[in-house]
Amino acid sequence: MSNQFNPRDITWLSFNERVLQEAMDEEVPLHLRIRFLGIFSNNLDEFFRVRVAGLKRAMDFKDKFITESFYQPPTKILQNINDIVIQQQQNFDKTWKKIQVDMADHHIFIRNAKNLSKNHQEFVTKYFDEMVESNVIPILLNENSPMPYLRDKSLYMGIAMRKKKFQYESKFAIIEVPSKILGRFVSLPDEDNITHNVMLLEDVIAFNLPHIFSYFGYDEFQAHCFKVTKDAEFDLDNDIKTTLAEKIEKGIKSRRKGKPTRFVFDKEMDKALLEFLIRKLNLSKKDSIIPGGKIHNFRHFMDFPDVFETDLKPVERTSFDHPECVGKRITDVIQKSDILLNFPYHHFTPVIDLLREAAMDPEVKSIQITAYRLASNSKVINALINAVRNGKDVTVMLELRARFDEESNLRWKEILEQEGVKVLVGIPNKKVHAKLCVIKKRSQNKTLQYGFVSTGNFNEKTARIYGDHLLMTSDRAIMADINKIFMVLRKPKEDITTALKSCKNLLVCPTSMREKIIHHIDKEIEEAKAGRKTLIIIKSNSLSDRILISKLYEAATAGVVVKLIIRGIYCAVNQKDFKEKLMAISIVDEYLEHARVMYFYNKGSEDTYISSADWMTRNLDYRIEAAAKITQKNLKKEIKDILEIQLNDNVKGRILDKKLSNFYVKSGDKKIRSQIETYHYLREKAKV
Incomplete structure (x- = not known):
């Protein structure tokens, strides 16, 4: 063993x-x-x-x-x-x-x-x-x-x-x-x-x-x-x-x-x-x-x-505005195209602005959002309270069992309920860790829905030091699945399996995410056996789930190229019979690498997901989690580019080997420190 x-x-x-x-x-x-x-x-x-x-x-x-x-x-x-x-x-x-x-x-x-x-x-x-x-x-x-x-x-x-x-x-x-x-x-x-x-x-x-x-x-x-x-x-x-x-x-x-x-x-x-x-x-x-x-x-x-x-002190790398969000109503922008915010490089402000716009928009009828760890003086909560005062129906799924934030979340529960917010407190024996928001508005006899899915908490304080991705979107399929998840959260005593399995676009725990991940890995294994190009890139805080680790072993044995960026817990071990050696690194630097990303080459279609779930049994089987597929071509490229920058980090990257020796990556003549390179990459995109 x-x-x-x-x-x-x-x-x-x-x-x-x-x-x-x-x-x-x-x-x-x-x-x-x-x-x-x-x-x-x-x-x-x-x-x-x-x-x-x-x-x-x-x-x-x-x-x-x-x-x-x-x-x-x-x-x-x-x-x-x-x-x-x-x-x-x-x-x-x-x-x-x-x-x-x-x-x-x-x-x-x-x-x-x-x-x-x-x-x-x-x-x-x-x-x-x-x-x-x-x-x-x-x-x-x-x-x-x-x-x-x-x-x-x-x-x-x-x-x-x-x-x-x-x-x-x-x-x-x-x-x-x-x-x-x-x-x-x-x-x-x-x-x-x-x-x-x-x-x-x-x-x-x-x-x-x-x-x-x-x-x-x-x-x-x-x-x-x-x-x-x-x-x-x-x-x-x-x-x-x-x-x-x-x-x-x-x-x-x-x-x-x-x-x-x-x-x-x-x-x-x-x-x-x-x-x-x-x-x-x-x-x-x-x-x-x-x-x-x-x-x-x-x-x-x-x-x-x-x-x-x-x-x-180091040269200050302050957060900057996402170019699509400057001088515009965020609501209007995401009706036309998705926006990917990359924290802490981008400001968290568009998230707050979107909620504030919804609070003031007479056509908005409801806001539903999950909350796990909130800032001590949360602007997110302030915007939601403002929405209630403006007559909106606001529902907050507040996870009271967020470890070491229990007292804080109990306090927020009391504040929200006093203001008239409907507070949901989760499902027995399953923490709600998904990062979701859906806003509904009625305009010209049509119902419009938009919101966001994130890899990290809706917390403006930690967004300044945690590396995360947040997708702002009006994609109907994603919004439909978020609504299904909230329906389950509203009736936690009913069987959740059937309801969550009806989600067609989001990968959801504890029902479909593990199954879909295995499906994607199997497809890469088939391609490797046929001698065609394969690639799996997984970025996660932790990798400890035995079933998925074994599946990655199977993929590497078949010759699938597997590249892993795991910040913390890493239970995998390279085996001698791997046809393609697992590449695994950890990046520890000024910002906390918190994002979870899954990339599968899939015959060139490059299926890419951002997720709230680590590859741990507790997340996959005992929590409500969600992963959103990135479909917009420019955003898929952006995430892939950032992953490639991180995989090439030879300054703050450490090799994850069997002996847990934490040797630094030594490769190439040029020094690549991924957090600085990512900053410059996104800064240049902001200038275009």
Whole structure:
């Protein structure tokens, strides 16, 4: 089994290593290197909250299905994970030390409690008194009392206190760092107009420990940070009297009490305090107890203060207008021809404009749209609320089970329903991940329909940093299928299979997408056996579905040319009997490669789809997903051109091989960095 597939979780760690490579790369601008360390840390937190938690749950089962689901026994994978994570943590710490040296070369310093000037000491004391002290709650620890509740995602300081006269007597305490309230970083006053000094909030607290604990008379303090990562899964109860929203709320509360899956601590922590914490948290050798550097919850460094000089930043590549959308009503444009928006290169504005136009158009009768992850101050939602206030019938399929966005989506549900929007909350046991919108208007006794299909969320914030495709269209066949999907979503208790199978143009999960993908691969296999030209190009965030991987193996064995661009999880392994070697790369760069695209040569007809679904079993069999076929010749060429640019990336492309070695692609004399080349390609098209 292990010779045919790489374990999903190990390949995910390999992806996160590619993120760490970006932080290690000295050619990457300094502020982006820091940001990549933050992304690496945030990714790892979620990995332990979800995947490691799932593996630990699976250890309780001996069923063969569990082993097949993970490709290896969970115990073996967990041990492998622990070894890899410890090694990555060491590389992380080395990288952070090197970055700090590079920051110092540019007069940027992170100060701590021991290296403050007199002026900075006065500032920190005053800042603590005015801003911090009221948010600090010290908790004294003792052997006979239960361990206080520790929150996931929070950062804690473990404090060992002593009196110089009684060195062998220690008192322990913990303090939760109030970074959620105050932010993690404190900018210290400039003293020479050259140097930028930044202090972490925990160091502000550490500097003031004698004041905090003055009542006890301690005169020696050791303070080191730690954090606990907890199981983020929650089970929804089967009480039919309870709504899904109520079950989600209950699940969020239960998540806060999840079992620890990882304990990360400063390796310089007082040994007696460390032993105390491990014992009181009921951690054992099977748990991930990971020594690290001084700083934890590094995800906050994604928002490190902007103290960098202009020459340390890359040449700005700002988003630009799609040429077909400049100075025109988007509604009129897409009645004549489809538009393909490529984010983050194109502005997200046309999507908002289309919804705003619909809200104000007296002929528009209804808007139906799916929502998975929304911006915190969503312009999409604002446009939909405006539509309701203008008398439109608005339906939003709001996926309440979008992981880690549950609370946010519950809040949006309340806001939308208060405004009169009809909110759908999905189908039991199936997340709605499709990215769809259909707008209906009645004009001159005719019903017109138009809207959009996307590979990514309708989120104007992430559209600035995620690479995605969005098709704006009035294609009748596509709109008809979107309507069918919404009919299913409106009546989730009825049999969905028959209704979704009636979709003729969209490839839909969980009914037809897998079947149609296999059909396309089979056609390429037939062509290869006949000695004719073949080509399959798949771009996806993840490739882990065993059936489709095996089908790609079959295609490569038959001689089909298969090229893959997989950002993250990649479970395929090249086999010796492949007639045509699988070409597989991963691109990790400034933007998150999020688009899903399928291309099949098909005797020259070049069938091309954009999709919301990754090639994972969960997406194909347990979610509502949709893929739209691109039929307009110029748009098909545009997507193919972008795919070719990405396949030729020899700067940020990494080879996906059996050993997960993450070697960079080395080919050709000319350097091709696909995100920059794609920007220039689309910029030139915008000028035509």
